[in-house]
Amino acid sequence: MTKHLTVAVLAIGAITAVSTPGAAQTKITGAGSTFSTILYTDWMQTYNKAHADVQLNYQSIGSGGGIRQFSDKTVDFGASDAPMTDSAMAAIQGNVLHIPTEMGGVPPTYNIPGVTAQLKFSGPVLAGIFLGTITKWNDARIAADNPGVKLPDQDIVVVHRSDGSGTSFIFTDYLSKVSPDWASKVGKGTAVNWPVGLGAKGSEGVSATVQQTPGAVGYVELGYALANHLPVGAVKNKAGKFITASAATVTAAAAGAMKDMGPTTDFRVSITNADGPEAYPISSFTWMLVHKNYDDAAKAKAIVAYTWWALTAGQVRAEPLGYAPLPKAMRPWLEARLKTITAGGQAVWSGPAGR
Amino acid sequence: MVGGATPDRLSPAMPTTFPQTIASTTGESIAPISTLSAAPRPTRRYYGDRIYRWLLTCLAMTLPLLLVTIVAELLVSAWPSIHKFGFSFIWTSVWDPVGEVYGAAPMIFGTLVSSLLALVIAVPLSLGVAIFLTEFAPKWLRQPVAFLVELLAAIPSVVYGLWGIYVLIPLLRDYAAPPIRALLGWTPLFSGVFYGNSMLAGGIILAIMIVPYIAAISREVLLAVPATQREAALGLGATRWEAVWGAVLPYGRAGIIGAVMLGLGRALGETMAVTMVIGNRHDIALSLFQPGYTMAAAIANEFSEATSTMYISALFEVGLVLFVITIGVNAFARLLVWRVARGTAVGSKAL
Numbered sequence: 080m081t082k083h084l085t086v087a088v089l090a091i092g093a094i095t096a097v098s099t100p101g102a103a104q105t106k107i108t109g110a111g112s113t114f115s116t117i118l119y120t121d122w123m124q125t126y127n128k129a130h131a132d133v134q135l136n137y138q139s140i141g142s143g144g145g146i147r148q149f150s151d152k153t154v155d156f157g158a159s160d161a162p163m164t165d166s167a168m169a170a171i172q173g174n175v176l177h178i179p180t181e182m183g184g185v186p187p188t189y190n191i192p193g194v195t196a197q198l199k200f201s202g203p204v205l206a207g208i209f210l211g212t213i214t215k216w217n218d219a220r221i222a223a224d225n226p227g228v229k230l231p232d233q234d235i236v237v238v239h240r241s242d243g244s245g246t247s248f249i250f251t252d253y254l255s256k257v258s259p260d261w262a263s264k265v266g267k268g269t270a271v272n273w274p275v276g277l278g279a280k281g282s283e284g285v286s287a288t289v290q291q292t293p294g295a296v297g298y299v300e301l302g303y304a305l306a307n308h309l310p311v312g313a314v315k316n317k318a319g320k321f322i323t324a325s326a327a328t329v330t331a332a333a334a335g336a337m338k339d340m341g342p343t344t345d346f347r348v349s350i351t352n353a354d355g356p357e358a359y360p361i362s363s364f365t366w367m368l369v370h371k372n373y374d375d376a377a378k379a380k381a382i383v384a385y386t387w388w389a390l391t392a393g394q395v396r397a398e399p400l401g402y403a404p405l406p407k408a409m410r411p412w413l414e415a416r417l418k419t420i421t422a423g424g425q426a427v428w429s430g431p432a433g434r
Numbered sequence: 435m436v437g438g439a440t441p442d443r444l445s446p447a448m449p450t451t452f453p454q455t456i457a458s459t460t461g462e463s464i465a466p467i468s469t470l471s472a473a474p475r476p477t478r479r480y481y482g483d484r485i486y487r488w489l490l491t492c493l494a495m496t497l498p499l500l501l502v503t504i505v506a507e508l509l510v511s512a513w514p515s516i517h518k519f520g521f522s523f524i525w526t527s528v529w530d531p532v533g534e535v536y537g538a539a540p541m542i543f544g545t546l547v548s549s550l551l552a553l554v555i556a557v558p559l560s561l562g563v564a565i566f567l568t569e570f571a572p573k574w575l576r577q578p579v580a581f582l583v584e585l586l587a588a589i590p591s592v593v594y595g596l597w598g599i600y601v602l603i604p605l606l607r608d609y610a611a612p613p614i615r616a617l618l619g620w621t622p623l624f625s626g627v628f629y630g631n632s633m634l635a636g637g638i639i640l641a642i643m644i645v646p647y648i649a650a651i652s653r654e655v656l657l658a659v660p661a662t663q664r665e666a667a668l669g670l671g672a673t674r675w676e677a678v679w680g681a682v683l684p685y686g687r688a689g690i691i692g693a694v695m696l697g698l699g700r701a702l703g704e705t706m707a708v709t710m711v712i713g714n715r716h717d718i719a720l721s722l723f724q725p726g727y728t729m730a731a732a733i734a735n736e737f738s739e740a741t742s743t744m745y746i747s748a749l750f751e752v753g754l755v756l757f758v759i760t761i762g763v764n765a766f767a768r769l770l771v772w773r774v775a776r777g778t779a780v781g782s783k784a785l
Contacts, residue, residue: 241714
């Protein structure tokens with residue numbers, strides 16, 4: 080009995096010793112935003128197929144958790160739908176770079192019995208609906224944006240997110256910009272003190288509640304609206320055009336905002352209500368948080384190489400999955416930013432050619 | 435007490451010190467037990483006994499220790515919020531993560547109201563099921579129905595939530611709410627427009643979830659009531675209903691109250707099903723048609739994305755309040771069962 084046991088234990092030990100790969104594998108871990116999960120996991124799988132020596136892992140625990148774990152250096156990079164606050168950055172001595180990886184749009188979705196045409200919303204009207212000052216669908220202000228559409232005398236049921244989310248952050252950020260009332264009464268955040276409305280958990284909860292409730296209006300992520308063929312409204316942008324959310328119009332928002340950003344931007348910018356004739360106003364970046372200075376040079380090299388791949392070759396994978404790619408014009412700025420990452424004082428990356 | 439002298443307060447027949455008294459009564463000399471020669475115990479077994487006892491003690495202590503660590507963790511993490519808001523946390527209605535003002539009043543109200551509503555609906559239902567199964571059901575029906583009722587407990591909470599969103603709420607909105615509104619819309623309890631996600635839907639879902647617990651235990655309690663009780667009542671001329679209500683139920687009231695408290699405990703902590711149908715609104719409203727919030731639902735919804743320390747701390751404090759309320763309800767339940775059990779035989783020993 081003991082003899083068999085010894086043999087078994089030795090055999091297991093031998094197998095594990097032999098099966099450890101000879102080549103050194105770099106393991107990179109990231110955590111954060113649930114919004115970006117689908118794209119990040121797709122990127123990681125694709126990248127790992129081409130580069131077997133780099134093992135990537137991503138945990139979608141929410142932006143808050145991602146920032147916390149990134150700050151504690153439990154993970155190598157974080158992912159967040161909202162940029163880190165100044166105080167959060169000061170807590171880690173500013174050792175963070177915000178790298179935008181893709182973009183998201185947030186269209187309003189609604190369910191009005193008898194209305195099949197696409198509704199148009201202007202900023203102040205949307206804010207009024209979510210503030211509770213506009214309570215009926217046939218309100219004159221909504222009708223003014225929608226000439227020719229027969230709106231019923233139905234109560235508006237507002238549906239918002241009950242869980243904290245980047246989608247709420249983007250939406251409330253937009254509302255704060257177009258409505259001073261909203262900015263003073265509610266403000267922007269991943270979770271806010273909603274004046275009216277029902278809370279639903281997740282985009283799936285919002286869309287289910289909106290579809291089940293006559294007269295409801297809510298907001299969801301663009302990818303979710305496209306995948307589930309939800310009726311979405313067009314929103315008036317800064318240039319005065321009513322734009323429907325799509326990958327192209329969301330990317331146009333970043334292109335329009337680049338004028339205000341400039342190459343030395345730290346990318347912690349909100350691009351809601353951006354300039355540009357085709358820009359969708361409720362758009363935003365989502366960021367990857369990387370350290371300015373890493374302790375491990377090999378790991379830093381691998382992270383930068385992966386990030387650059389994601390920002391260039393990986394961008395084509397964004398649209399089929401429901402995200403919007405970054406404008407190509409941003410690449411030189413991102414390249415310059417990635418070159419500033421150091422490990423032990425030494426820059427780890429000299430550009431795309433020198434990987 | 436040596437020798438045959440027994441003290442006045444004891445009856446002479448009762449030996450006080452064994453075996454001296456026996457020696458004095460029988461006249462024989464018997465050595466005390468401790469000097470009775472027995473085979474010497476093997477040393478290994480003696481230590482094994484000690485180790486066994488020590489191991490069991492450790493295992494038994496882990497559970498109270500776990501409780502203590504949970505409370506400690508809750509207190510430590512909630513401390514920043516307790517320090518900032520003090521007792522006003524319990525009666526403030528504002529929950530503003532942007533302005534960093536937190537108050538748990540709507541959540542406490544919602545938890546208590548939804549659980550109470552669930553009890554109001556579930557207790558008559560479960561008692562009815564239990565009484566039916568023990569008194570009136572034909573023998574061939576008892577097992578299948580009992581099995582089906584207990585199967586309700588096996589359904590995951592999320593599935594209840596989905597059923598609530600896609601079946602219960604449309605049903606309530608289209609068929610239940612209009613007549614209720616027409617009849618009782620003037621009362622503060624049923625005023626306002628019914629949108630679907632509401633305290634009423636939350637209470638109904640919770641009721642369905644706790645019925646199997648109360649029904650199963652009540653059934654066991656009623657089965658344990660001796661047949662003589664029922665027969666005595668029937669023999670005195672009571673109707674079936676009077677026999678049950680007057681003789682059987684009071685006999686088992688301790689166990690039934692225990693079952694109800696178990697169901698209440700389940701209802702207080704239920705998270706997923708409630709958050710999908712209750713409307714998730716930080717508001718105190720008297721009307722059951724209005725949306726509400728519960729503490730467990732709020733924590734489940736907001737914890738993963740909470741970024742600032744005060745926000746997380748406030749959520750921990752909500753957890754602490756929920757913990758305290760649950761402990762309080764359980765303690766009250768124990769007390770109630772103990773008081774009610776005095777005078778009945780069923781369940782009083784076990785409780």
